[in-house]
Amino acid sequence: MKKLMLGNEAFARGLYEAGCKVVSSYPGTPSTEITEEVAKYEEVYAEWAPNEKVAMEVAIGASMAGARSFCGMKHVGLNVAADPLYTASYTGVNGGLVIAVADDPGMHSSQNEQDSRHHAAASKVPMLEPSDSQEVKDFVKEAYRISEEYDTPVIVRMSTRVAHSQSVVDVCEREDIPLKEYVKNPQKNVMMPANARGRHVFVEERTKKLIQEAETSILNKIEMNDGQIGVITSGTTYLYAKEALGDSVSYLKLGIVNPLPSYIIRSFCKKFETVYVIEELDDIIETQCKKLGCDVIGKELFGFIGELSQSIIKEKIKGVSTEYTALQTEIPVRPPVMCAGCPHRGVFYSLAKNKITVSGDIGCYTLGAAQPLCAMDTTVCMGASISGLHGFNKARPEKEKTSVAVIGDSTFMHSGMTGLVNIAYNSTNSTVIILDNSITGMTGHQQNPTTGYNLKGDVAAKVDLEALCRALGIERVRVVDPYNLAETEKAILEELAVEAPSVIISRRPCALLKYVKHNPPLKTNEKCKSCKACLKLGCPAISIKGGKACIDHTLCVGCGICKELCKFDAIE
Amino acid sequence: MDTKSIMIVGVGGQGSLLASRIIGHVLLMQGYEVKVSEVHGMSQRGGSVVTYVKYGDKVYSPVVEKGEADLIVSFEQLEAARSLPYLKKGGTIITSTQKLDPMPVITGATKYPEDIFNQFRDLGINFIPVNALQLAEEAGSAKASNVVLMGVVSTKMDIDKEEWLKAIEECVPAKFLELNKKAFELGRECY
CATH class of the missing domain: 3.40.50.970 (Thiamin diphosphate (ThDP)-binding fold, Pyr/PP domains)
Incomplete structure (x- = not known):
């Protein structure tokens, strides 16, 4: 079938x-x-x-x-x-x-x-x-x-x-x-x-x-065609090459990319005047060819950066480019954003407002780094927010009062815990915020040990984050609802002020989860003074239309953060 | 036949993955070799989303490059403008008239271009504007804009309506089937 x-x-x-x-x-x-x-x-x-x-x-x-x-x-x-x-x-x-x-x-x-x-x-x-x-x-x-x-x-x-x-x-x-x-x-x-x-x-x-x-191996294939050009390639790049060059060249398509065959590569190269190695990212096949004494052309044409495509190959080898039309107007970029109703938004708004240095991590919440919140200073790899903050604070102890780490629930389970142990054990007064949205978000909603369900959807043991953080040596652990801006900000400022390491768990499920009930969409009214305070949230549902704030009813989930922020009661 | 290329563009969350799956299914049913290329993850969070569908006797590359798309289906005006360089000479753009401000426009860093359709006209671009959002709401949900656009696409391709309906049945959860069938019909009727 x-x-x-x-x-x-x-x-x-x-x-x-x-x-x-x-x-x-x-x-x-x-x-x-x-x-x-x-x-x-x-x-x-x-x-x-x-x-x-x-x-x-x-x-x-x-x-x-x-x-x-x-x-x-x-x-x-x-x-x-x-x-x-x-x-x-x-x-x-x-x-x-x-x-x-x-x-x-x-x-x-x-x-x-x-x-x-x-x-x-x-x-x-x-x-x-x-x-x-x-x-x-x-x-x-x-x-x-x-x-x-x-x-x-x-x-x-x-x-x-x-x-x-x-x-x-x-x-x-x-x-x-x-x-x-x-x-x-x-x-x-x-x-x-x-x-x-x-x-x-x-x-x-x-x-x-x-x-x-x-x-x-049958996985390494040779396709002989007329002409004096040979191409060595693998994976999706083979498909780009076939589309760009068709039957005008011969191919050695490598299905096994480690280890590489010596005899096949040498004998293939001997048959052609010119041999191109077309591979994405590094020059692994090319280096092996050169080690085997084969004179091939590769990275000097294609470089080490980004994806290849049929157009790039056509242009580099045949010198042909495809014509196209474009508008004269500049087209604004559309970067990814935190969704309307994203529970992370309240935390990042509070951090941005108080000009806190934020050690970030890998997940949807990395988008807190984007305009207009710009509430992230560093992101390296899974777990690095917590361990990095500890190092930052060891180097600059005065920053303990103005810096936090933010990490998602799944990333915390992945490799945040060990960093938190280090904060307790080697003592910095660091403040860690666990953004617990009850799911692994960015990759498309996978369960993890904090959600209470397993991959097959069955009920599973659920890690108690509060108890876990205490067991790891952190005495100050508190939970906030990030939809409550005042409570969230108060918790952040208090925990930064104390002379002890602390964990704030910002708990609210991802707004895209099926079981999350949404409130009716909010609307702006005639009281809007065009102060644009609500725009500072970076909510994709709020924009300015005709000089006044306007909420897109197809996007708004009624989280109410903008309403808390509006001094003129213009959002209802 | 030569390989044909369709590009589906929109904003993360608008349902372009479902649209590409419906088109992929219906083309497979016609006996073509089909490749559908999607991008998941980061781009889905309200960013620009691009999906490619290629079909013919033999398809190699799954991606569509500048100047290669026979048909562009756009869920949003600005995304239609962004995708224009991908259109093949003589190709067609079917686009929703919906406008969604990207974050740089929301923050006031830049402006949403006002006259995209006029510029298309001036350049002699073959394009079909569709009030997909309104038609989808008429069908019962704003989320069905994608299937309204599939209705329009179906009138531009030489494939029986029944085949399209079969593909929709396979790709859409049963409880939303009637709504989507209605959205599809409204899309067909508007052109």
Whole structure:
């Protein structure tokens, strides 16, 4: 049966068909739907772990127990999970272990543009790279075969355009793969120095065998056409090249991007006068070609930054650009904003009003950095708000009274807790605000340990954030409703003033959650004096029409923050 | 046949993903190879959202580049203006007349361009303005603007109405089906 499937949905189908039994992941765009989709199959156990390191370790444990297992994450998630990955490369697997890592060239929804292929090379783990949904499904099955045959975890590299493009997939039945026998084997599975030394020898031997696999694999394809130009490429870039250059060039399409085959690359390069390496982000294939003595053209034309496309390839190789029309008028940008009724808005308004230095984190609330609130000073990675604030305050103790960290509920569970322990243990009088909107928001509403539900939607143990913060060593813990501006501001100022570390939990569910009841939309009346105080909230529902404030009834959810702010009772 | 490209543009939350799924489904039912490319995550939070649909005998790249779109469907005027460079020479824009101020306009940093449609006319752009919001509210919900626009799109493509209705049935939750069918009809009737 043929179906139109998102790359991520096809990945889930591949896991299902390959007999995968245990899945543990942490959400991250563009990888999230793999795990959401696979959770729909009853035969597969699937969960959201608190972070990628935990997810990877769950998958490693399940593999050791004999099950085909999986964990998925975005590119930066693999940094968090790198620790178990690099040693799981040594232990190898029992049941097959497949890892999805989704890169985000162009940074549609990410804080950096790192190339995950470096992790594959550094951990000496094979990496496959599909280019469309059908290949995604086929490659996942091939990944399990390679994993079990070569005793290694296998990474499948996705990218935004593969993960979030739908194309046609031929759906098959699930293969019944029984659990492999579990036999205690400390030499293989207990990685202390004496055993790990032996396993490193194994890893190097395995890489040699994997290069042989890459030389003969059906995943590395050559397409010969007339002409004196060859193109070496992989993943979605292959599709851009095909669209731009068609049959005017020959292709070496690499489905296995680590390790790279030496013989195929050399013999392909020998056949052509000119060989282009077209790859997004870093020059990994190009460097390998040059190491093999092949004279190729790559990054000097295409650069290291952002996504490639058929137009870029056409322009760089053929010197042709497509004509187009544009308006003469300047078109205002439309950056993402916090939604109307977003519970984070009240907190950021209070922070901006009091000119507080804000150590930020990763989530919807990073949008607090945007105009007009501009209420964020730093954002680095998951959890860095809390640990970063501690460092900031150690360097500038006087800032303890005017600086806070903000972090979401899911991000706090991911890697905020350890930073909070550090604040208590190594004592700064830091103020941490947990923006508890009862969901993982930015990635599209996933459950987490603070919501009381699991990935399958069943009731689960619910972390008590107040009790947790106290247990971590913070005595001052208070809860506020961010829709109540006065209460929120009072709490922030009081906690900044005290000579003790404190946590404020700003608690109100995301306004987009289905169970959240909205109030009727608000309206402005004739009392509006055009003072524009309400515009300082950065609410997308409020704008100025004919000189007066006006509320868009299709967007407003009646949160009432603007009403609290209006001195003239002009909002009702 | 040559590959055709459709671009769907709007503001996060307006339902462009559903629109692209309906078009993708109906094209798949006609036996074409279809690719639909979406962007999730950050861009959905009230930012500009772009979705591509490509179909034909063989489709390679899932993305649409400047000068390549045969049809642009826009949920909002400013987004129609922003997408214009993607229109192929001789292509068509179907756009809702709805205006949503982006944050730089709300904060007063810049102004919403007033005469977008006049500029389209001056440039000789083939465009169809649709009062999709009003028609959607007539059908029962402002949220159905996307399906009103699908009604207009259906009159510009050589595919039976019944096929479109089948695709809508597959893509829309049962409890909203009647509302969306009505929205689709209102879109068809307005052109």
